[in-house]
Amino acid sequence: MAPDRGSEADSHTSGYHSPSSKDDTQEVSQEPDLSGDEDSIVVEEAEAQDEAREFLAERADEEQNFTVRGVLVGLAIGVIICFSNMYFGLQTGWVSGMAMPAALIGFAFFKTVARHINYPFTPVENVLVQTVAGALGTMPLGCGFVGVLPALNYLLKPEENGPLVLGTGKLMIWAIGICFFGVFIAVPLRREVLIREKLKFPSGTATALMIGVLHGNEKGAEKQENPMETFHRRSQDMRRSRSMDEQRSHTADGPDTVSEPGTETDRRSDWKAQIKLLIIAFGVSAVYTLASYFVPPLHDIPILGLPLAHNWLWTLNPSPAYIGQGIIMGPATTLHMLLGAVVGWGILSPLAKNQGWAPGSVADWETGSKGWIVWVSLAIMLADSIVSLGWLIFRPVIQHSPHYVREVREHIKSGNYSSLLGLSSPSSKGAYTPLSDTISASQAPDQKPTSLSEPDAPPEHLVSNRVVYLGLFASIALCIGATHIVFASLIPLYATIVAILLALLLSLMGVRALGETDLNPVSGISKLTQLAFALLIPSSNPNAIIINLLAGAISESGALQAGDMMQDLKTGHLLGAAPKAQFYGQLIGSFVGAIVSAAVYKLYTSVYTIPGGMFQVPTAFVWIFTARLVTGKGLPDMAWQWALGGGCIFAVLTALRIVGQGKSWQAYLPGGIAVAVGMYNVPSFTLARTCGGLVSLWWSRRGGEEGTVIVLASGLILGEGVVSIVNLGLASLRVPHL
Numbered sequence: 252m253a254p255d256r257g258s259e260a261d262s263h264t265s266g267y268h269s270p271s272s273k274d275d276t277q278e279v280s281q282e283p284d285l286s287g288d289e290d291s292i293v294v295e296e297a298e299a300q301d302e303a304r305e306f307l308a309e310r311a312d313e314e315q316n317f318t319v320r321g322v323l324v325g326l327a328i329g330v331i332i333c334f335s336n337m338y339f340g341l342q343t344g345w346v347s348g349m350a351m352p353a354a355l356i357g358f359a360f361f362k363t364v365a366r367h368i369n370y371p372f373t374p375v376e377n378v379l380v381q382t383v384a385g386a387l388g389t390m391p392l393g394c395g396f397v398g399v400l401p402a403l404n405y406l407l408k409p410e411e412n413g414p415l416v417l418g419t420g421k422l423m424i425w426a427i428g429i430c431f432f433g434v435f436i437a438v439p440l441r442r443e444v445l446i447r448e449k450l451k452f453p454s455g456t457a458t459a460l461m462i463g464v465l466h467g468n469e470k471g472a473e474k475q476e477n478p479m480e481t482f483h484r485r486s487q488d489m490r491r492s493r494s495m496d497e498q499r500s501h502t503a504d505g506p507d508t509v510s511e512p513g514t515e516t517d518r519r520s521d522w523k524a525q526i527k528l529l530i531i532a533f534g535v536s537a538v539y540t541l542a543s544y545f546v547p548p549l550h551d552i553p554i555l556g557l558p559l560a561h562n563w564l565w566t567l568n569p570s571p572a573y574i575g576q577g578i579i580m581g582p583a584t585t586l587h588m589l590l591g592a593v594v595g596w597g598i599l600s601p602l603a604k605n606q607g608w609a610p611g612s613v614a615d616w617e618t619g620s621k622g623w624i625v626w627v628s629l630a631i632m633l634a635d636s637i638v639s640l641g642w643l644i645f646r647p648v649i650q651h652s653p654h655y656v657r658e659v660r661e662h663i664k665s666g667n668y669s670s671l672l673g674l675s676s677p678s679s680k681g682a683y684t685p686l687s688d689t690i691s692a693s694q695a696p697d698q699k700p701t702s703l704s705e706p707d708a709p710p711e712h713l714v715s716n717r718v719v720y721l722g723l724f725a726s727i728a729l730c731i732g733a734t735h736i737v738f739a740s741l742i743p744l745y746a747t748i749v750a751i752l753l754a755l756l757l758s759l760m761g762v763r764a765l766g767e768t769d770l771n772p773v774s775g776i777s778k779l780t781q782l783a784f785a786l787l788i789p790s791s792n793p794n795a796i797i798i799n800l801l802a803g804a805i806s807e808s809g810a811l812q813a814g815d816m817m818q819d820l821k822t823g824h825l826l827g828a829a830p831k832a833q834f835y836g837q838l839i840g841s842f843v844g845a846i847v848s849a850a851v852y853k854l855y856t857s858v859y860t861i862p863g864g865m866f867q868v869p870t871a872f873v874w875i876f877t878a879r880l881v882t883g884k885g886l887p888d889m890a891w892q893w894a895l896g897g898g899c900i901f902a903v904l905t906a907l908r909i910v911g912q913g914k915s916w917q918a919y920l921p922g923g924i925a926v927a928v929g930m931y932n933v934p935s936f937t938l939a940r941t942c943g944g945l946v947s948l949w950w951s952r953r954g955g956e957e958g959t960v961i962v963l964a965s966g967l968i969l970g971e972g973v974v975s976i977v978n979l980g981l982a983s984l985r986v987p988h989l
Contacts, residue, residue: 304706310827311712315376317832320368324360325383325836326843328353332388333844335972337851340397341861343936344870344928345576346389348815350458350822351958352529352965353384358465359526374466378828379836381458382819386812386840390848392773393433393811393841394426399804400852401871402878403797405861411796412741419853421737426845428733429805432726432751433812434837436758438714440813441820441830446705450766455821461958462826465522525962532966533973536571540974543570544981545988550865551935563600564613564621568935575967577943578960585937585944587921591929592937595624599893599930608888616862616872621933623887625869625876628930630894632873633782634902635923636775642909643760712829727751734801741794742801749787750802753780754809761810762817771814774924777807778877785881799878812841858983869931901926 315321332353336346357380361372391397400422407413417425444450543549553560554567577585600620603609611618616625707713734747757776765771781803788795816837823833855866862868880886886894901923911917929937943964950960 300704300706307706307827308709310375311708311829313373313375315370315373315379316712316829317379317835318376321357321376321379322383322836322839324357325353325380325840326387328356328380329384329387329840329844330847331969331973332384333390333847334851334976335969336388337391337396337848337855338972338975339572339576339968340391340870341401341855341866341868343932344397344868344873346392346397347576347579347968348385348389348454348818349965349969350381350385350454350818351461351961352969353381353388354378354458354462355465355522355525355529355962355965357381357384358462358522362522374462374826375823375828375832377462377466378819378823378826379832381462381822382833382836383840385815385819386837387844387847389811389815390426390430390841390844391852393808394430394845394848395804395808396426396848396852397868398870398874399800399807401856401861401868402800402875404856405868406871406875407796412794413797415738415797417737419849422849422853423846424733425737426849427842428730428737429808430812430841430845431838432723432730432754433758433809434816434834434841435719435723435726436755436809437762437813437816437820438719438830438834439716440759440762440817442707444762444766444817445821445824446707448766449705450763451769452766452818452821453769455818456825458818459822459825462822464958525959528959529962529966529969532571532575532963533970536575536967536970537974539569539571540971540978544978544986547989554938562613563596564933564935565596566933566935567938570939570971571967572971573936573939574943574946575964577940577945578947578964578967580940580944582944582948583918584922584925585941587925588929588932588937589941590921591628591926592932592934593929594926595628595930596934599624599627603887603889606889608890622872622876623890625872625931626880626886626890626894627897628927629873629876629880630898631901631923631930632774632927633778633877634898635905635927636772636778638902638905638909639764639772640757640760640775640779643763708824708827708830712831714831714834730805734805738797738801742798746784746788746798746802747805750780750784750805751809753783753802754806757806758810758813762813765814765817766821771810772924773807773810773814776810777803777874780806781877782881785883788882790883795882796875796878799882800874803874803877854979858979867933869933873931 310316332347332349335349340346354377357377358372361368361376365372394400400417403413403415404417405414407415445452539549550568550570551560551566552569553565555565559565580588600609600613600623603620603623604613609618609620609623613619614621616622730751731744731747734742735744757779761771761773761776781799784799784802788798792798816834819833819837820830822828823830855861859866862871901921904920905923908917908920908922911920947960951957
């Protein structure tokens with residue numbers, strides 16, 4: 252996730268698949284006699300579809316889909332994640348939903364109190380817990396508290412009608428105003444991207460896998476695949492029998508990788524071992540965090556010598572949490588970030604300083620090279636975002652245009668002009684599955700379908716269209732009202748409406764990107780909105796910068812909420828949870844998260860100097876610099892030339908990465924977002940994350956289980972995030988330290 256929400260698609264969560272995919276590939280190489288009785292395979296799949304539909308209905312009917320205790324536990328976990336995300340977000344802009352650790356913590360809690368509860372804790376209730384926790388925990392980013400609001404509060408100049416100092420009440424009104432409409436955007440998309448197109452949503456699938464393993468091992472028994480897993484496996488069997496080439500594609504890129512019975516138990520530690528590892532990692536990180544309060548130099552160790560540390564800011568922050576973040580991001584992303592740090596802080600920063608382009612102190616955001624290289628990183632981010640999101644828009648046209656051109660030629664040659672209006676859709680790997688294509692087990696298989704439709708929850712457990720449309724209208728009205736209550740005459744009504752419309756459109760792109768790559772490009776979406784508003788709002792408008800920032804914040808919020816909701820819905824779909832229960836859980840988590848994140852933000856900003864010390868709020872500088880760039884404000888000497896060059900280079904590299912998807916050489920092309928993050932964050936954070944990335948590389952090469960290392964990383968992150976609350980209290984009491 253870009254600077255906001257994690258990493259590129261090669262993170263551990265996106266690779267967290269069951270081992271059965273390897274077994275399936277081996278079956279293909281041996282070419283078993285699957286095609287000999289194709290009709291029986293169709294019947295088997297139809298039977299599996301009926302069983303999966305019954306499974307979804309039974310699970311959705313469980314009372315545990317929505318419980319008061321599940322909501323309360325989810326809120327408690329979410330508050331911890333919220334504090335953690337605010338702490339790390341103000342430092343580097345990095346925020347995580349922590350879905351898997353939330354599910355693990357919820358499971359551990361209910362196992363501990365199992366003797367004292369009236370009914371068991373089930374997988375669908377665990378889905379509710381992690382949905383509520385994730386919705387609450389990501390609000391520091393969703394409501395702009397790690398980027399836009401620090402920019403408005405601290406970085407606006409008087410000539411830009413700043414700074415804007417908002418009280419706690421207004422912060423809460425703003426947060427509540429923008430925290431809902433993204434949820435309502437996601438619900439209508441669910442049927443399209445989950446049921447028809449069956450997009451992967453790797454993190455949601457991985458969370459479902461973990462929850463299934465945890466609850467499957469409760470009594471020490473081997474985990475058996477549920478009917479949804481059986482349906483997906485048999486669907487793959489039928490496709491495999493039709494085309495070996497198509498099978499290979501589905502094995503690598505299929506909608507959901509499922510497991511054979513019993514393999515999960517063999518491949519994963521039981522839940523007690525995972526909880527023990529989480530607690531140990533939490534404790535190590537907690538001890539370091541508390542010690543770092545009393546010994547602040549622990550945050551900046553001059554591993555490359557004092558001259559480089561003092562003059563060029565090359566230090567190491569050996570934070571276990573940042574090592575954990577690097578583990579989750581994976582080696583490719585962290586090494587690309589390291590490349591950005593080397594280019595930015597090792598080459599461009601000394602060059603700008605020595606050439607007089609950035610004459611101030613290196614650490615100065617305004618006149619120093621620290622601020623100068625942000626312009627280059629910003630151009631790289633914009634180039635990457637425009638190319639990546641542009642591909643999402645034009646890809647269907649590019650992929651399907653040869654088919655339509657061929658059909659048009661055939662119709663013209665035959666003189667059948669009237670049929671041009673009824674061109675058939677191309678049959679390809681990504682073609683939609685008609686929702687009405689279902690076969691009962693009793694039907695004869697002579698129709699030979701390419702695939703059966705994905706089973707879905709019963710209609711009574713889906714969110715009704717009436718609720719969606721009324722809720723979307725109400726949430727948009729709430730957003731408009733809150734924006735104009737808080738910012739009064741600073742932003743015109745039409746600008747707010749346009750920002751919401753852009754958010755709706757760009758959220759569709761974000762959801763699709765998330766489903767395919769596990770990357771929600773919220774930073775790119777916000778930057779595109781800022782770019783669009785530079786064209787809409789003239790730079791002569793005295794509030795142009797403020798309008799630009801608020802518009803970007805609205806679009807980022809919508810895209811983030813829609814993406815998080817869709818990941819959770821994917822998890823729930825695979826486990827049979829009721830979508831309606833998840834929807835209301837998300838709304839509750841978002842509402843509480845808006846209030847809590849506003850209070851936590853006010854707490855941090857009242858105790859710590861921002862920007863300064865540990866909390867440099869680099870994302871806020873990226874926001875304000877973007878607004879100034881696209882509204883035509885002046886840039887430092889030679890900044891636009893180097894920014895233009897960097898943008899052009901990474902536009903080409905991003906295009907090559909798109910072309911090279913699935914090819915071995917693609918991994919060697921640096922990702923623009925990762926490189927940009929390495930540039931605008933000081934090296935101390937990047938070096939620690941790179942250490943984590945190398946740990947994950949070592950772990951994977953020795954054949955270690957990815958789930959285990961993710962639990963380790965989560966403990967390291969949560970340990971520092973939670974104990975940072977203690978440090979916050981010590982700082983507010985002015986407890987002395989070195």
